[in-house]
Amino acid sequence: MEQFLQAGIIGISLGAQYALLALGFTLIFGILGVVNFSHGGFYMLGGYVAYACVDRLGVPYPVAVLAAVGTTAALGWVFELLLIERLVDDHLATLMLTLGLYLVMSTAMLEVFGPLAMDFRFPITGALRFGPVYAPLENLVVLGICLTAIMGLWLVLFRTDIGRALRALADDRAVAMAQGLRPKLLFPAAFALATGLAGLTGALVTPILSLSPGVADPVLATSFLTVILGGLGSLGGAALAAFIVGIVEAYSSVYFGGSIGALILFVLVLLLLVFRPTGLLGREVRGA
Amino acid sequence: MSELRVEGLAKRFGGLRVFQDINFAMPAGSLLGVIGPNGAGKTTLINVISGRQAPSAGRIVLDGRDITGQPAHAISRLGLARSFQQTNTFKSVSVRENIGRAIRFGQRGMPKGLESLLAEFGLSDRLDEQSDKLPYGLQKMLGLVMAFATGPRVLLLDEPAAGLERAERHHVDLFVQHVRDAGASVLIVEHDMDLIRRMCPRILVLDAGVLLADGPPAEVLARPDVIAAYLGDTEEAA
Amino acid sequence: MSGSLLPRARLLGGAEIAAILVFAACFAVPMMTKSVLVFSVLNQALVGVVAAQSVWIMLRMNLMSFASPAFMAIGGYTVAIAGQYEITNVFLLTAAAFILPALVAIPLGALVLRLRGTYFVLVTFVLSQIMQLLLFETPGLTGGSNGISGIPPVNVLGTDMATNRQVVLFACGIALLATVITACLTRYFKQHFAAIEENEILAESLGLVVWRYKALGFVVAAGIAGLAGFSLVTMLLTAHPSSFDSGTAVDFIAYTIIGGRASILGPVVGTALMVYATNLFGTHGQYAQGLYGVLILVVVLALRGGIVGTVETLVRKLRGAS
Secondary structure (H helix, E strand, O other), rough: OOOHHHHHHHHHHHHHHHHHHHHHHHHHHHHOOOOOHHHHHHHHHHHHHHHHHHHOOOOOHHHHHHHHHHHHHHHHHHHHHHHHHOOOOOOHHHHHHHHHHHHHHHHHHHHOOOOOOOOOOOOOOOOOOOOOOOEHHHHHHHHHHHHHHHHHHHHHHHHHHHHHHHHHHHHHHHHHHHHOHHHHHHHHHHHHHHHHHHHHHHHHOOOOOOOOOHHHHHHHHHHHHHHHHOOOOOOOHHHHHHHHHHHHHHHOOOOHOOOHHHHHHHHHHHHHHHHHOOOOOOOOOOOO | OOOEEEEEEEEEEEEEEEEEEEEEEOOOEEEEEEEOOOOOHHHHHHHHHHOOOOOOEEEEEOOOEEEEOHHHHOOOOOOEEOOOOOOOOOOOOEEEHHHHHHHHHHHHOOOOOOHHHHHHHHHHOOOOOOOOOOHHHHEEEEEEEHHHHOOOOOOEOOOOOOOOOOOHHHHHHHHHHHHOOOOOOOEEEEOOHHHHHHHHOOEEEEEEEEEEEOOOHHHHHOOOOEEEEEHHHHHOOO | HHHHHHHOHHHHHOOHHHHHHHHHHOOOOOHHHOOHHHHHHHHHHHHHHHHHHHHEEEEEEOOOOHHHHHHHHHHHHHHHHHHHHHOOEHHHHHHHHHHHHHHHHHHHHHHOOOOHHHHEEEEEHHHHHHHHHHHHHHHHHHOOHHEEEOOOOOOEEOOOOOOOOHHHHHHHHHOOOOHHHHHHHHHHHHHHHHHHHHHHHHHHHHOOOOOHHHHHHHHHHHHHHHHHHHHHHHHHHHEEEEOOOOOOHHHHHHHHHOOOOOOOHHHHHHHHHHHHHHHEEEEEEEHHHHHHHHHHHHHHHHHOHHHHHHHHHHHHHHHHOO
């Protein structure tokens, strides 16, 4: 029973991290129609920026996290405005652009920080004890911040003008543009929002897990998995799927070990992608 | 002996009804006009009959054979071809290769009259030009010629005159004449009322997804409900 | 004029013949040098080019596939497992390395070819992830995370391909075979593939059975990838999951895009240059990824034809000017 609850806590906190990543990924797909291969790269970059701020500049960790968010969001904005923008209607070309950016980013990190894992620790340690169940404090803090960020994103998207405009663009770009919405401003904004979320997740999670140039690939794969499961472009679907993926991963690693859980999820996603490309909660499919 | 029959045809996208309960028949060698205001469901009707989209209900029968739900390539090979509203050619290759692909993919050999049609449109001298370098009107004609080059017995034309200059519109008459000389029947969706009056002995009026009228243009266009639904809209289109 | 509207294509064009000649010429290289470095670089390039051709076949129909490592794994592990039963006959192994992945591709193709564009990219990415996990989860068959090592040398007409030189010669043979198959397929169906690449909806409305050509391309591309897997495990003498990581698909796509996707020379030139450049980084081979990234950005933004396409355009312009 303790084991069951323990795995549940891990699953939920994994789910919250995945949700932040998947929300950003699905936002970019929904609004721009771009499959962002550099999403894992922005997670990694967020981690390295936070690490550099703490370790090299001696800045307090919370400030370092904000710096990571700012840096990744700014880079996302510039990248969208200068490169993606030119080819935004050619889905394969934009996919290649994000792939190219990712390769450049990970090589740059390799050059600056080397191939080894950084000694980057979360500033809060210890655990809370609920009867027989332990909950590491760092996981609880990250969970709290992730849930706050998800709430914040929800408020931005559903309670502000820019959020309404972004959702209108995601619904139907032609109609939204005919109504005078300006993609020139909104596309970079959406991209920056998404990459900033990836950077935030990286800054929060890499000190708990690990920080090396290799962390980006699995993050990208998990983001794919989650957004396909939830339905490409669907925000609610991405959030729901993220918790499903997190919980399945946590329980399967406790009860089966190895990668059986991941295998099951991937096969499930393959079948879903083929027979219901709209995912669990998705709607109309773009371009398929 | 090529008859197209449409029975109780309907198309919905999710909860949105595009058209419903469409019934008509086209005898072999006939010419049928379809008119209706924008958004009446005309292009979707062509998409559904040609197999590009599946119908939500109803049957499509070609020569007594039920072709409902068949994929687009199968319907094309059974002898039902279509043109597109926008210019639609293989833009990166020459006129010759475009027509060559149509003949090859259609698999019925080169239809009678294709060469004279090319000559009359002035395309025979431009066979080696890249198709997207042609003037708009000629690109559009090339699209029509390609549909004809598959050797169809029934041809659906989606606004063939749209975007053409006034002086070019007789090309459409010429084209339809050629197709009918080759023994095929033609369904033509069009906004140009002069063209419809001039060419079609019979027209259908589609309004908001419902078949409003079916008959000779003089009779149909005089009906008050047709005038109310449609003719107010044509002032700008004509 | 009827003849002129339906020109008969020659079976092989200039680019195809040039590509085949390149690999025929490769046979001479191991005769001219004993340099271990040359052998190593050439061997890597010969493996990479086969995988890149597998990617290129699908790109002919505007489908970007990340599945090549999965089919390479099937081909590679087939050979490795056969080796455990002491089957080393080159003809048998080549046939198996091509046919098994191709057979697996038939049902998979029926599933995944329903998707286009970015959805196809995603589903093939998922496929290679699944293959990776399957390799780890089936230790009885594939050796799990240890892989299969000690693969016996391939036997060609009674001779074991045991030395470096022989392995390179064998890789030349596989690359030549893959190039001939790829050239024949893409040349014979040139009009069909090009029509699907440019305007699938129009092609279908003209009566082209689009799914048939996509399926054919997918199955042959899987077989070609299987050959690349065969060549890879023969070079490494071991079959290991890390050799078939889904990340390697990025390399093969980079080779193809950078070399140019319009002609079969694209993957050939792209692979040769990229593998060569990677080796220039010496022990810091991982930095080559950054170079790939920059070149991908340049090609997508500025030189859409890649290296081969750009050179072709330049030559045409120079000819036009003179």
